[in-house]
Amino acid sequence: MVFADLFFIYLFIPLCLLCYFLAKSINAKNAVLLIFSLIFYAWGEPVWVVMLIGYAYLNYKCGLLIGRSRNKPAAKHALLLAVIVDLGVLGVFKYSGFFVENLNALLHISIPVPQIRLPIGISFYTFQTLSYTIDCYRNKVKVQKSYSRFLLYVSMFPQLVAGPIVRYSTIAAEINHRSVSQADFAAGLTRMIRGIGKKVIIANSMSTIVTGCFGAADQGYPGVKTVSALGAFLGATAVALQYYFDFSGYSDIAIGLGRIFGFHFDENFDYPYICKSITDFWRRWHISLSSWFRDYVYIPLGGNRRGLKRQCINIMIVWALTGFWHGASWNFMLWGVYFGVLLLIEKLFLLKRLEKLPFWVGHIYALFLVIIGWGIFHFDDLGALGKFFGALFCLNGNPFSSEITRNILSGNIFLLIAAVLFSFPIVPAIRKKMIKTEKGYYLANSLTIVLNVAILIISSLMLVNNTNNPFLYFRF
Amino acid sequence: MPDNNKKPQPGPNTQIFNAMNEDCVEMLDRHHAEEVKAAQAKKRRRAQAVPQRPVNTQRPVVRPANEQQPAERPANAQQPAERPANAQRPAERPANAQRPAERPANAQRPAERPANPQRPAQRPANAERPAQRRADAQRTVQRKSRPEAAVQRSARRAEDAQKRTDNAGAAVRPRRKKKQPKYKRYQRVFNLINIAACLLLLFGIGLRLLIGKRASGFLQSENRNLAEFPTFSLSSYFSGDYTSDITYYYTDTIPNREGLRNLANKFTDHFGLHKDDVEIIGSPVQADKGSVESSKADEGNAVTVYTGGREETTTSAAVTTGSGAAAVSESAVSSDAAVSQTETQPAETEPVQTKKRTEIPDEGEVVNQAVIVSGKGTPEVRAMPMFGGIYDVGRQYAGVLNDYKAMVGDKVNVYNMSVPLSSAFYCPKNLAANYSDQHDCIINIANSLDKVINIDVFPTLQEHSDEYIFFRTDHHWEPLGAYYAAQEFCKTASVPFVELKDMEECTKENFTGSMYGYSNYLEDLKTWPDTFYYYKPKNEYTIQYYDETFTNPDTSREQTLFYSWADGVNTYSTILGGDLDIAEIKTDVHNGRTLVVIKNSYGNALIPFFVGSFEKVYVVDFRYVEITMQDFFQRVGATDVLFGMAMSSCYTPGHIDAIREIMQ
Known part of the structure; x- marks a missing residue:
């Protein structure tokens, strides 16, 4: 189910x-x-x-x-x-x-x-x-x-x-x-419905953008050969958003349901795309997994207590395993090693330099590398992965932009903007500000209720259309 | 906005935390996870560094403020009577040191509210904060409008919590109250409404779906039967089919699913801007482009049409493709052949006149096909299946036809007619470059044909493309398009041809075809449906249908070439009533020519135009037939074999395999 x-x-x-x-x-x-x-x-x-x-x-x-x-x-x-x-x-x-x-x-x-x-x-x-x-x-x-x-x-x-x-x-x-309090119950329901909305409204729609850019996986990504550079970037961004909303949506449903039944699970995602470095990203992405590897692999291996050389080896082991955990395929291993190397570089010298720079430099640097990482993650066919990089960096002779890319982009522009906004902690910030005044407080609380109902109804309508949309993390 | 869990940590204080959570969480605003983490970290730190005592010992400092509270109270006449009970609760707070950091908004509010300019001065020292917040929390609990029962419950809980606190050894003392804005006491009401609304939806819709009537029968727009509730069997259970079928049934048979889907589409339409009234649906297709050697076509493989006694020499239609040759050499994006292929043929259904029809699995079912919609919002709206062809695949197809030709020998003519899809003529120019050039794909096949006569209908159709030769809402062609193609074919085959004016024109209005489904239910296609024009031959003929093995006549159906019952998405099935059976047509033309048409559904539209041209016409769908063609040709005495099908079949490996398999 x-x-x-x-x-x-x-x-x-x-x-x-x-x-x-x-x-x-x-x-x-x-x-x-x-x-x-x-x-x-x-x-x-x-x-x-x-x-x-x-x-x-x-x-x-x-x-x-x-x-x-x-x-x-x-x-x-x-x-x-x-x-x-x-x-x-x-x-x-x-x-x-x-x-x-x-x-x-x-x-x-x-x-x-x-x-x-x-x-x-x-x-x-x-x-x-x-x-x-x-x-x-x-x-x-x-x-x-x-x-x-x-x-x-x-x-x-x-x-x-x-x-x-x-x-x-x-x-x-x-x-x-x-025991479950009324507040727990209300918060749990709200959380669950938001999770459903994240998955059904945003993640599923993102996946149509991804297939629109690269083609379907079961057909061997036929579009990756002809996609324009902008299209490749759009597709990779959509992949990043899709994975975030898909998996964090699932976590939201899980945490919300847990709360309805009186359990309090730990947070699993903490707005990973506001990260300022790759290190920061992994503190925010799939927290339960990375902390598991930290506590049961990295630290038992010696962590950082046995010298720098050993620490570097430990980091690489942990990240290769993290990648491999996601699936029995070379691209996942590659993906893990990719992040292992990045984290190593950051640990050795980059992080200190990044801290001296304005925050947006780190932000853009991290987001760019994360999006490329999702490219590695998405293409389980190494040939297609190569073509993806060719398209991304204009190395395959494809145009910078194409009619199809423009069509997909303009046809989903509001959705994309909304998805990007929701992947930053903007909603909590707005709410926090709103409830400072009486009117704002009433409005915020009413909005919560209205949104819950609306999200549930819209998601249900969209689910009527889709009869098969397994969560991505099912395959891991 | 995520709600942060106030997660109790296991430990001696867990009980207290639980109690606390019950009453306090509700009035906490939800905060960002970061704050939770910070708070938890802080809590941990405090738990280690500062045992509860020290916190408590600081209380007296706070007390004076607390003592003011009672004075305030009377003024607040509406305060529920159980206040004192509540008032004790905050005493438990010290244990819950995690709270403070979480609630900066709350913390500030009370101070702000009284519009007290001395706020900073009033601010208690850090150590006092917990107490302060406790007070905030408490005030929220006290709500004028709270129902009686809730009030009591709350009071009871407060007492319980109190007991627990006592057990834990925390001191009970009156606490200082901080002003919490009055309106925050409505949090409980909001929560109640929230819960009520959500549960009403969950249970209401759930109940409706559980006991309400379910949809069943044939689904026009998707050309299939709705799911039925699965019958239980151990094997289906253990394979997982049983449960997944139930889930599928649950969603599939929701009443008025189409209407609901349209609502969903109205919503998703606002995801972006659709410029130029053009929409691309589905994923890109894999296409070979522009590397056809047109010179080869120019060589012209002259093929002799065998017409009984006399022989005429004609040249392959590929020779006449000089016009296309210029276009062929245009773009030269080199590309490696791959396996994938897009196909635009939906599963055809058996034309039995009941509401329920047998479904035939068809490997050509549309999966992730690309559809382009042009002219959205106008009566000219048109949804087109896009075509992508790999030249290698086309060459395989030609190879199979060559094998057929080798099998039947010189005395039987073999023709190929690959029919372009509507996108070949109506796709917006700026998008066409992303898909295969269909004329190139025809020429590619023609180049590889050996002694098989290619009927290139592309130029003819191009010439008539301003006429109504393709549907706008269906993936097939209008019989008028088939008429021009049939004319081309009959000319090449040297048989008589009956002009349109000598046939009877019939129409069926309101035809919304398969593209409605493939376009993800674009309402425009329903608003501006097609009209199906078809033409009945006036000469004498009889028709007989046989089962797939060509052994038993199919007596279950009316023996006619045209079926008036075909409607809705299946209107195209008016001709021949579908694809399943083998059809045998005997006409009053006595020229000794027997034509076998091996086709997909595109070929159906051609058949009426052959009734005045051949003595016998046999219609065979390569997807369903179960008799070898070698056998079949001999039994019917075929003189001419026409492979008449859509381009997409010629470039679909699965279809090519099927054509190869039925050969001998």
């Missing part, structure tokens, strides 16, 4: 809300959430839901074992087992095809390539359970003694399939005790 779908919004959510708020005790509420989460997952993965349940059980047991045998070798063994199983599941489902293919190509052999379809959300829940067992081992969280509650943590539907990667510590208290 996907969030941006009428079935989810108008059947699953109302039913879930109804049952949830009819349930009185925390156990009943948890049971409702768990059942709906499993239905949610089984809807898309009728087979792999069984694996999810078993997988969670194994991690739960490992957690118990770690808790019981603190500072004994058994704890270490349990941790090792959990890590091997978690990474093994991820490796088999996500990377086995890729590795076999490359092995075949490298050694000129032909091992049959396993045709395993990636179970939805596997990249996210493996990371969640990993963080749990490691935190247990580090004695940072209390071991969850109830399997059903642990399964609820792993499978909770708001964040199950596309993050954010919620750490167990975030919800450890709330899974045992939580």
Whole structure:
């Protein structure tokens, strides 16, 4: 099931809300959430839901074992087992095809390539359970003694399939005790509806601009060969906006839903496009992922405590892995390494110099590199990627601008402007200013309500048209 | 604007935080995540550095201010009675040190409100801030208009929180009140309205969709059946089809979906400006441009048309393409051939006269095709499928036709007629350069043909392009266009040809064709529909339809060349009623010529014009036929084989494969 779908919004959510708020005790509420989460997952993965349940059980047991045998070798063994199983599941489902293919190509052999379809959300829940067992081992969280509650943590539907990667510590208290205030509920609904709007109204429309510029992925990006330089830049900008609104929209829905049910997840996006450097960008983009890699890979590797050389190596390892996490394809690896190198350069000397310059220099520098990064990210075909760069820098003989580019640009100009504005924290700023006066306060609050209704209705209308629009991060 | 979560951190104070969240979050304005982070950081710092005590110990400093509060109260006669209960709540605040930084707006407001010029002086020291804000928060909770129940609830909660606070060991003391603007007490009302509005929508629409009647049957605008609720089976469940079909059914059968979609389109129309009334829909097509060797066409591969006893020599129509040759050599963007191909043929449906029709999967279904709309907002509005061709693919097509020719030998004539799409003639000039030159693509095929006669209808159609030879709202051509093409063909094939004036003209008004769907439901196309003109031959003929294997006559349908029932998007199916069956036409022309037309739907419009030209005409759609052509030609005694189809089929690998597969 996907969030941006009428079935989810108008059947699953109302039913879930109804049952949830009819349930009185925390156990009943948890049971409702768990059942709906499993239905949610089984809807898309009728087979792999069984694996999810078993997988969670194994991690739960490992957690118990770690808790019981603190500072004994058994704890270490349990941790090792959990890590091997978690990474093994991820490796088999996500990377086995890729590795076999490359092995075949490298050694000129032909091992049959396993045709395993990636179970939805596997990249996210493996990371969640990993963080749990490691935190247990580090004695940072209390071991969850109830399997059903642990399964609820792993499978909770708001964040199950596309993050954010919620750490167990975030919800450890709330899974045992939580309550929802009227304000929580209102804020949660507002947040959820905005997320839907971001995805349906903006991200989906951006994707038509992207295909308008480069052509469809399943046809091998036929347009990238003929696109004008301006068109390539327009397309890359649209890709950047599409990814932001798509994924942050999803996070908004997840955070909003969590809040409706009384959970408070961490923020996952913090207006990444106002960044002043690449370092800053990664502090704002997919925070739950980058902080995961920081806490469970970078720091254990030694972080910055073992000298500059080691730190550089650590950074490159972390970023290659971050890229590779996004998908079993070379372009994702390249994308990760690209950012690794940029971050390294910034760490070594650039950041200090940037700070001395006016802020807009850093802003333009960072945005430009980020947009190029999205180009690498978007084209999973290296040939098309090369042509994209050719077009972007006018190296392929295409015109600077073309009739098609102008048509797409003018046909979506207001949407583009709106999307750019919304990707900066302008709305919160306006609201903050408005509520300083009484009239403004009334207006701001009324606008919130009107906007909620309008966004929900418009999104629903647009969803009537689209019957298939999976979230981008589903494939990771 | 994102709402920031006031996230309780696990720890000894969690309980307090929870309690706090309930009552305080509601009146907090939502702030930017950065502030949350800052606040959390600050909180953490405080939690480490400053235990609660120190904060509390500073209280007395604040107290004098607090003591003023009670004096204020009476003035505020409308204050609910439970004030004291509420008033205690802020005492819990110290634990929640995170709040202050989050609420700069609030913090300033109270001071501003009284229009107190001494504000800075009044500002308590940093340590007092929490208390101050506590007071703010509290005031918001106190609302005149609050419903009784809510008041009580709030009071109860306050008490609970109080207890918890006590347990946690925090001191309870009266706090200093800071003026919170009165109007902020309406936050709760706004929240209520917000929740009510959203839930009403979610549950209202949800209920309507759950119990309301669903749409079903045939969908004209998309030329397909609406989804049906799937039947359960274990295999469909485990493959995931069952659940995904339910989801699909849920959206697909929403009543008045088309109307709702139009509303959505009205909204998306405002995404930008549409200059020149031109709109491009869909993605770019992959096209080879301008590298056709026109010299080869000039060589002229003379092909002999075999007409029974006597033989006539005619030259391939490719020879006559000198006019196009100039254009051919124009642009020379070199490009490497790739696999992708765009096709503009929709799935055709079986013409059974019920409301429900069988759907035939067709690899030529439009996927991400490019459509250009010109003349938006005028009666001349026209939606055109754009064409992109890879020369290599065209050469493959020619190769298959050559194989056919080799198979049938010299005594059977094989012709190719690749029909250009409407975009060849009506695409705005400034955009045309981005797509294939369709005449080049025809010449490209002609160049590779060996002993197959090419009928280049491009110049003829070009000449008549100011007439009504293409639909504006459908991807097919008007029978009038087919008439000119058929004339060209009959001339080459040396058969008689019946002029238009000797046929009976019929019309069908109000035809909005397939481009309506492909243009993403452009209303203009419905506002200014096409008229379908077709021409009935006046000579005697009989027609018989057979199933795809050419073994059993299809008796389920009326045996006629023209179907009056065809309407809506399927109006084009008036001729032959669709593509599924093999049609056999026997005429009163006795010239010993038997024509087999291997075609896609474009070919249908040609058939009526052959009724006065050939003794027998067989119509075969290469996509559906299940008998080999070798077999078929022998059984019907074919003398002439015409491949008559749209350009797009000639340049679609899947279609070329299909033509190859049915050969023998």
